[in-house]
Amino acid sequence: MVLxxxxxxxxxxxxxxxxxxKVLHRLxxxxxxxxxxxxxxxxxxxxxxxxxGHGADEVEASVGAPNLVFVRQMPQLxxxxxxxxxxxxxxxxxxxxxxxxxxxxxxxxxARALVDSxxxxxxxxxxxxxPDASGYGRIVRDGDAVRAIVEHKDATPDEHAIREVxxxxxxxxxxxxxxxxxxxxxxxxxxxxxxxxxVAMAVADGVPVVAAHPGSETEVLGVNSPAQLAELERRxxxxxxxxxxxxxxxxxxPARFDVRGELACGSDVEIDVNxxxxxxxxxxxxxxxxxxxxxxxxxxxAGAVIHPFTHIDGEALGVTIGAGALVGPFARLxxxxxxxxxxxxxxxxxxxxxxxxxxAKANHLAYLGDASVGERVNYGAGSxxxxxxxxxxxxxxxxxxVHVGSNCVLVAPVTLGDGATIGGGSTIxxxxxxxxxxxxxxxxxxxxxxxxxxxxxx
Ligand code: UD1
Ligand code: CA
Numbered sequence: 001m002v003l004x005x006x007x008x009x010x011x012x013x014x015x016x017x018x019x020x021x022k023v024l025h026r027l028x029x030x031x032x033x034x035x036x037x038x039x040x041x042x043x044x045x046x047x048x049x050x051x052x053g054h055g056a057d058e059v060e061a062s063v064g065a066p067n068l069v070f071v072r073q074m075p076q077l078x079x080x081x082x083x084x085x086x087x088x089x090x091x092x093x094x095x096x097x098x099x100x101x102x103x104x105x106x107x108x109x110x111a112r113a114l115v116d117s118x119x120x121x122x123x124x125x126x127x128x129x130x131p132d133a134s135g136y137g138r139i140v141r142d143g144d145a146v147r148a149i150v151e152h153k154d155a156t157p158d159e160h161a162i163r164e165v166x167x168x169x170x171x172x173x174x175x176x177x178x179x180x181x182x183x184x185x186x187x188x189x190x191x192x193x194x195x196x197x198x199v200a201m202a203v204a205d206g207v208p209v210v211a212a213h214p215g216s217e218t219e220v221l222g223v224n225s226p227a228q229l230a231e232l233e234r235r236x237x238x239x240x241x242x243x244x245x246x247x248x249x250x251x252x253x254p255a256r257f258d259v260r261g262e263l264a265c266g267s268d269v270e271i272d273v274n275x276x277x278x279x280x281x282x283x284x285x286x287x288x289x290x291x292x293x294x295x296x297x298x299x300x301x302a303g304a305v306i307h308p309f310t311h312i313d314g315e316a317l318g319v320t321i322g323a324g325a326l327v328g329p330f331a332r333l334x335x336x337x338x339x340x341x342x343x344x345x346x347x348x349x350x351x352x353x354x355x356x357x358x359x360a361k362a363n364h365l366a367y368l369g370d371a372s373v374g375e376r377v378n379y380g381a382g383s384x385x386x387x388x389x390x391x392x393x394x395x396x397x398x399x400x401x402v403h404v405g406s407n408c409v410l411v412a413p414v415t416l417g418d419g420a421t422i423g424g425g426s427t428i429x430x431x432x433x434x435x436x437x438x439x440x441x442x443x444x445x446x447x448x449x450x451x452x453x454x455x456x457x458x
Pocket of ligand 1: 165167
């Protein structure tokens with residue numbers, strides 16, 4: 001059966017007090033609208049119609065999906081008026097599912113169940129009982145049968161006592177929806193065209209009205225303010241943390257843990273407090289992540305230990321860390337850093353677009369950019385690759401078992417042969433032969449008889 005999905009996203013979001021359109025605020029690293037769109041795509045919709053208004057240009061530029069179209073609603077005269085704008089884009093048969101761009105955590109399974117209860121023939125409302133229903137449209141029933149939705153501002157005191165509310169999501173037979181939309185009026189307390197008025201129309205037409213319910217309240221919470229956004233973020237992160245802990249991941253504190261993307265973990269993974277995982281991160285068996293690490297687009301192999309305050313950002317190229325490697329504290333791994341097994345990268349070491357082969361060590365205050373580092377190399381404190389000549393980047397090749405002393409400058413392009421030793425303080429601009437000591441610094445001199453200047457008497 002044909003499934004069309006309408007996402008309402010024209011509202012301003014005044015209470016966000018932000019220049020950014022409400023649906024573009026981020027939850028777990030993605031915009032509210034992206035969350036809803038991802039759910040819509042998971043349902044296999046034939047067409048997704050997103051209604052934009054406030055910040056339409058920005059909103060429309062921010063997302064894309066096959067079958068996604070936009071319609072604009074200007075001005076915004078209510079939810080019924082919004083769906084009226086979408087009507088010409090909907091098929092004539094099948095089901096239309098209405099979602100909200102500012103209700104990001106609706107589960108695909110719940111939306112699917114709503115569409116199933118509609119079955120192309122009934123009006124299916126997603127409803128929930130709330131302890132405090134104020135502000136919401138109330139579900140008015142005659143016995144078990146739904147009779148109407150009454151908006152809070154139009155409700156009588158008796159209706160205010162109803163705790164079952166409309167969540168803003170429904171599934172409707174599309175043909176009937178188009179007919180009912182054409183009959184909406186704005187004769188109500190807010191002078192708006194209410195989509196919810198179609199419920200009484202369905203009842204009058206003898207179309208059955210049924211209610212489906214979400215798995216949890218979190219799925220139907222909307223974002224209207226920064227406080228609500230933060231609350232939903234924490235609920236989302238807690239749910240992600242629970243799934244990981246269920247699978248055996250040991251989180252020091254699930255309340256201080258954030259995933260903004262996908263995090264895959266092997267067995268016996270331990271993650272200390274305040275770590276943020278972004279993009280796609282893969283942690284092998286027995287990996288330990290210290291406190292306050294930021295890790296984005298990286299694969300970390302079994303038994304590696306990432307000490308506190310390490311920043312790893314693979315961007316598009318990715319970062320890989322071999323089995324048993326030790327990284328940090330305070331290390332920075334940038335795109336294209338590929339650390340082999342048992343590599344050590346210590347404090348204040350930056351690695352970019354460089355491979356370090358098995359057992360290589362750069363333990364203190366160093367920079368490796370555009371370098372290939374051999375096995376068991378020891379790269380001294382304060383040494384750097386001068387990989388950029390102001391116009392182009394060049395590579396540094398360091399063979400196996402090379403020892404680079406402290407405070408060396410390796411002016412690329414340059415190659416250090418296997419087993420070479422570079423004396424501390426050297427500036428190496430020519431290749432260093434294998435197995436020899438190369439020193440490139442001024443010879444040490446001492447001046448016998450030299451005396452320190454003394455202060456002149458006045
Ligand atoms: C609506 C429902 C109410 C329900 C509540 C759930 C109506 C008349 N009322 O209330 O029964 O309990 O949602 O949160 O539908 N929007 C537009 N264009 C408009 C107006 C709204 O695109 O002209 C969008 C908003 O951006 C938002 C959604 O529609 O995403 C709901 O609008 P909102 O103003 O929050 O709905 P309420 O009137 O509070
Ligand atoms: Ca609302």
